[in-house]
Amino acid sequence: MLVATKDRVLTLETVGYSDLATKKPMAPDNLFWIASMTKPMTATAFMMLVDEGKVNVEDPVEKYLPEFKGQMVIAEKDDDHVLLKKPQHPILVREILNHTSGLSFSSALETPTLDRYHLRDAIRGYAMTSLLFEPGTQYQYSNAGTNTAGRIIEIISGISYEEFMDQRLFKPLGMKDTTFWPGEEQLLRLARIYRSKDDKTGLEEATLPQLSFPLNDPTRKSMPAGGLFSVASDVVKFCQMILSGGVYEGKYYLSESAIREMTRRQTSETLENNYGFGWNTTGGNFGHDGAYKTTMYINPRLGLITVLLMHHTNDWHKEEGKNAHSIFYAAAEKLV
Numbered sequence: 001m002l003v004a005t006k007d008r009v010l011t012l013e014t015v016g017y018s019d020l021a022t023k024k025p026m027a028p029d030n031l032f033w034i035a036s037m038t039k040p041m042t043a044t045a046f047m048m049l050v051d052e053g054k055v056n057v058e059d060p061v062e063k064y065l066p067e068f069k070g071q072m073v074i075a076e077k078d079d080d081h082v083l084l085k086k087p088q089h090p091i092l093v094r095e096i097l098n099h100t101s102g103l104s105f106s107s108a109l110e111t112p113t114l115d116r117y118h119l120r121d122a123i124r125g126y127a128m129t130s131l132l133f134e135p136g137t138q139y140q141y142s143n144a145g146t147n148t149a150g151r152i153i154e155i156i157s158g159i160s161y162e163e164f165m166d167q168r169l170f171k172p173l174g175m176k177d178t179t180f181w182p183g184e185e186q187l188l189r190l191a192r193i194y195r196s197k198d199d200k201t202g203l204e205e206a207t208l209p210q211l212s213f214p215l216n217d218p219t220r221k222s223m224p225a226g227g228l229f230s231v232a233s234d235v236v237k238f239c240q241m242i243l244s245g246g247v248y249e250g251k252y253y254l255s256e257s258a259i260r261e262m263t264r265r266q267t268s269e270t271l272e273n274n275y276g277f278g279w280n281t282t283g284g285n286f287g288h289d290g291a292y293k294t295t296m297y298i299n300p301r302l303g304l305i306t307v308l309l310m311h312h313t314n315d316w317h318k319e320e321g322k323n324a325h326s327i328f329y330a331a332a333e334k335l336v
Contacts, residue, residue, distance in 0.1 A: 035290035043278020102131030143225035150224030
């Protein structure tokens, strides 16, 4: 549990165990799969290119990725037939960043795990898949959309997505433990993952079915939508840069206007979901969760950053999860 302002860490505390079997206490440098917390980091990298005038969020995706030309949308579907039609407009860059493109969560190719295809191959699968709805009209949380944004980063920058992230974000910010491929020493610090037993009597160890093993296998692919592993002290550096308007320790990363665009609501007021470009946005606050109960949130009004890292599967009983997060946030606000 980490609480910070844009200038300093107010508290960093650990509780519980990183390994129940050995009773190994949780430590400040324990590594976690932060999963979809990768999305705001990818969006931040993307907005650097927007700042530089190299890409426009109002452009159709097919301008940068010709594979998407001619993509169709599902007009009718039942057990016996599927009727396709041409969408009213091709998917736009803004729509892959705010989950309104009509792309599904992933493609049929991304089985049994999500990390086996290079982005250049993964996006062919997305482009070949019919859109679920007219672009811009509905919200569908989509790893495919964020991964497509990652491929545009590659096309525009001329280097791999992971190299861009490393060169433009992780190394300059000093995020030394943020990686798509944990090394041997980092794997020793990786907190084990647990699930609630069906009878609610305790916990049992769970797995990472979304990823292939070993995690340090260099043939695994990076996944802009959710591939990162990190530690609390790295995550807070990224958040401090965002809260400071795109500057960290005197180095400029991106403009305040780009941050405003990312972190304001970019979904239609007619839709239930409040989402920016790669960020959840609620009541003026913004952040993102990961699949296994990791989370980072920024409260600009209070100038407060909260990072809470756990490794617990999505079957955790909803009330328990809700209470843990709400108690943490309430305690954090008392520090400022």
